[in-house]
């Protein structure tokens with residue numbers, strides 16, 4: 410079953426074209442990664458899908474309904490979006506941050522329901538936020554903050570989650586921790602779309618990948634089939650070797666040194 414369809418998207422900032430002929434569908438219950446070089450349009454695409462930028466040409470529909478026909482609140486009940494650099498309100502605690510995730514589900518007077526409490530507790534437990542529940546969110550480390558944001562997104566309890574570079578600026582241990590959490594929140598009835606730079610992590614954790622190049626889709630399909638030497642060399646203007654990870658065969662991308670032979674002859 411398909412959660413989202415994007416058809417023939419074109420987008421430009423001040424007439425500078427950024428996305429062209431972008432069409433794809435997101436299947437239900439999958440973790441899908443958007444990869445591609447800097448400036449290839451990944452964040453722009455995510456913002457368009459999240460309704461944060463106006464559609465200029467093309468169509469997006471979610472569960473068969475045009476994106477443009479959703480009110481902000483109705484959209485937030487279908488889709489949660491975490492931008493690349495979310496702004497943390499001063500002085501709020503992790504508990505309050507996660508509670509914000511319930512806002513789209515509340516009525517006119519923001520009454521707090523048993524369901525709200527249940528979803529917040531569930532998000533806290535899945536993201537293991539118990540030990541930092543009362544911490545001021547702006548004082549958290551990068552990895553803790555990312556888990557707190559994911560807690561908020563999870564409390565929103567939507568069938569579709571969009572995350573823009575959720576592992577950027579994290580060390581390898583925290584990247585793994587966050588990717589494991591993202592894998593965990595991708596369930597039968599929840600689709601997660603992430604922008605991710607690390608191709609090895611993308612191939613290891615994502616079910617499918619969409620590779621963008623210059624605002625166009627260069628490749629799309631099962632993650633481990635999309636990551637090929639030919640594609641990586643072409644998109645990133647580099648020369649890599651692709652090895653197989655010893656545990657599960659996932660592609661490991663190793664860039665070749667350019668001047669090693671020259672250096673050896675000195």
Ligand SMILES: Nc1ncnc2c1ncn2[C@@H]1O[C@H](COP(=O)(O)OP(=O)(O)OP(=O)(O)O)[C@@H](O)[C@H]1O
Pocket residue numbers: 422427445446447448449450451452453454
């Ligand atoms: N608000 C904006 N106004 C004008 N141009 C923009 C704006 N945002 C992005 N761009 C340009 O659009 C192009 C695509 O940017 P975008 O951020 O979508 O790429 P990206 O693939 O996410 O890049 P990165 O990997 O570096 O985050 C770039 O050339 C960028 O400079």
